[in-house]
Amino acid sequence: MLCYLKNVVVLGDVRNTLKEIPDESFHLTFTSPPYYNARDYSIYPSYKSYLSFLKEVFKLTHDKTKEGRFLIVNTSPVIVARISRQHSSKRHPIPFDLHHALTAIGWEFIDDIVWVKPEASVKNRNAGFLQHRKPLAYKPNARTEYLMVYRKQTDKLIDWNIKQYDWQTVQSSKVADNYESSNVWEIDPTFNKVHSAVFPFELCKRVIEYYSL
Template sequence: MKQETVAKQRGYNVLTVTDAKEIVSHWLAGIDLANATELGLPEVDDRYHIWRVPVRSPQGSPVGEVAIDAYTTEILPAKTTRAEIITARLLRQDEQKVKRKRKPKKEYKLSQLRNTIGWGDCVDLVDDLPSDSIDLIFTSPPYFNARPEYSQYEQYETYLLKMRQAIGSCHRVLNEGRFFAINISPILIRRASRNEASKRIAVPFDLHRIFIEEGYDFIDDIIWLKPEGAGWATGRGRRFAADRNPLQYKAVPVTEYILVYRKQTDLLIDWHIRNHPQPEVVADSKVADGYDRTNVWKIQPATNSKHPAAFPQELAEKVIAYYSFKNDVVLDPFAGSGTVGAAAANLDRRFVLFDSNRAYIELMQEAVVGWKNIDPRSVEFAIAGRSKD
């Protein structure tokens, strides 16, 4: 029986060496190098979900490499040899001189996106957004199968692959040097019977690796501390409280993480403050006194009768106030009841909210009526696969 290729198994859009060569040939034609070069054998690198295609001179010597995003089919500039370097190598010029040439001045990008609510798989919806159109991402994805209401993943690996696709596609739309904060915590998989042990899965640590591999730098681990009673409902720690046998000790979880990442860049954070085209907006966005000085934030959990896993608006407001300017666009790809949207509107930011569950889309559409300064008729409605409705 013919074995499935890795590209097929992973569900890539670039499936074969011919596909990869075609994409690169097209790219080389666009920079007038198609006739001056030849392509080596493309290789798929499924750790990073990319195809690497060697570029050679007509005499066969290596002059560069082009990397293609195996899912989106895009050329990845950060992992691809620059056109000037390929040219220098073909002409046997001093490539160090080319490398030393001053890089073009970066321009601050102001997003044109309007407030949007989108229904469908967030990876498809994010793929419909323009590159560099989002200024901050704050989200709380499904914690694997922590909630029976949406335990949709058969295997943990399938869940991690979905998270990788989401984190990877968000990278393209996030503006350079901007932040992606994610609320996540280890989860407990309850035991199926009395003879089996329950299992903890350290989801944050697996997601951390994915963020780094997808092109983000780690910035902070913020601890959301809930009152002690909050964790008791998990049932953890009850057995020990009764018996006090060593080895049976289990800490009652009263924290969650807010892991903060920044899209990789060589720009200093100051650059965004100094180059913002509206200095008055920067001045108006200053964080007020009474801000959190440490990485432990004490916040009461939310109670939302309409969504089982909503986080508190106070949490979203802190993240938005600390990591964005007024009028910025804040994306929540797993938006649920739309807490991030309410917080963004309250702090005069724009919002882009996606969820795959139609019921939560309706919930957000109802709620938006009450959000600060939002005319519900002005909110765009997107459906995955269709850019706009």
């Protein structure tokens, strides 16, 4: 047990900080990588180089993860705005491109959970369509993001992971009543003046409760 890592926040480039962690020590990773160039905290020279960055990070994460434990990645397709009226905006299907990279690394696909936000809380893409109603130009408001659920590939059953804990830990980790039984999680987004993409508390609470002991 790496006690010195408990409740520690590390500030740094994940590609460097992950290398400091001993192999096979992570019990759960829950992360929301940058949305390519859609926000201004990170800029990549191309979509290809962005995907290479994700591959490098999730390969390192794989090395650091214990056998059979989980990785949950929060992603969604993103739009990179058009540079002028003569150009169109470009939508990148991040979850679908990332899926192939993750399985090639050795992450086994387990589930897709859809995080649904109220329509009033998301960017309105309907303004133009509302007036002209041209069918090919239909643009739905994107109320959903994915939680892509993977497990570090193993031939062991989940019970093998559970049996590594003492009875008391297993009992106290049981998921409480009124848990979410479907893969549609309706959770309001959290808005924050300092950061444009903070996780809602409820999202983290569920992931930790359902995917770790």
